Amino acid sequence: MTVPAPDSAAEWLLGLAFGPPSLVVSTFVLVNALWAWWSLGRSAVVTATTVFNRSQDRPGRKTLKAGATWRIAVAWTIFYAAASFVTQIWAGSQFSPGQGGGLKELLRWSGIFGALTVAGCFYVTPSQGPRHGDQQWAPYLGMVGGYAFGLIWAVIAFTQRGPEPGDWWVCPAMSCVGALGSALRMRIRARASR
Structure with missing residues (x-):
């Protein structure tokens, strides 16, 4: 009987908990991309609201x-x-x-x-x-x-x-x-x- 090395045991446990490494990486990349697009959309809405809001603008030569x-x-x-x-x-x-x-x-x-x-x-x-x-x-x-x-x-x-x-x-x-x-x-x- 061979004693498993700590690295192989950790790899086996992580594989058991999260699945194959390619699935983990793919999920991480997908979630990260979705979060980036969500943040970009939110920032675009805030920026558009700020740019197109004219309630504070006052005409005048001294402004x-x-x-x-x-x-x-x-x-x-x-x-x-x-x-x-x-x-x-x-x-x-x-x-x-x-x-x-x-x-x-x-x-x-x-x-x-x-x-x-x-x-x-x-x-x-x-x-x-x-x-x-x-x-x-x-x-x-x-x-x-x-x-x-x-x-x-x-x-x-x-x-x-x-x-x-x-x-x-x-x-x-x-x-x-x-x-x-x-x-x-x-x-x-x-x-x-x-």
Whole structure:
């Protein structure tokens, strides 16, 4: 008679209690996926409720909404005009000859995502900010953070293969996501502080 090893005994007991390992893993993955989708749906409903609730919005030129929208429009124009020219100088330099779609493409993507950002900022930013913290420049900080993330992504992607015409949307798109994410966060905090 052989004495069973502790590992084989534990494996036998777990198999007896839970079934084969593939069933355990499959059940875990399925339950985890269902929970993730449930959480995503719940978060989407809460976010949609926050974004589309206009009961706290007040029209006026002196509101946080008007100021933040004006600031993001001016900051986007200045920032992306300079960034487009610097990027074009780099793209046309000896380190990166002939890559990209030129200044026209850079300015086009900056203009498209800039218009989306300004319109989205006006729609999402609350009229009154949260009670605590200075949120005057939150969309701008989100824009700069998004630009940094997009720049890192672009450098990594473009060092593996050079940029081609049509590839210069990355930084403006990430800046748009960052600015609107900051405005949404400000709206959520303003709603929670009331």
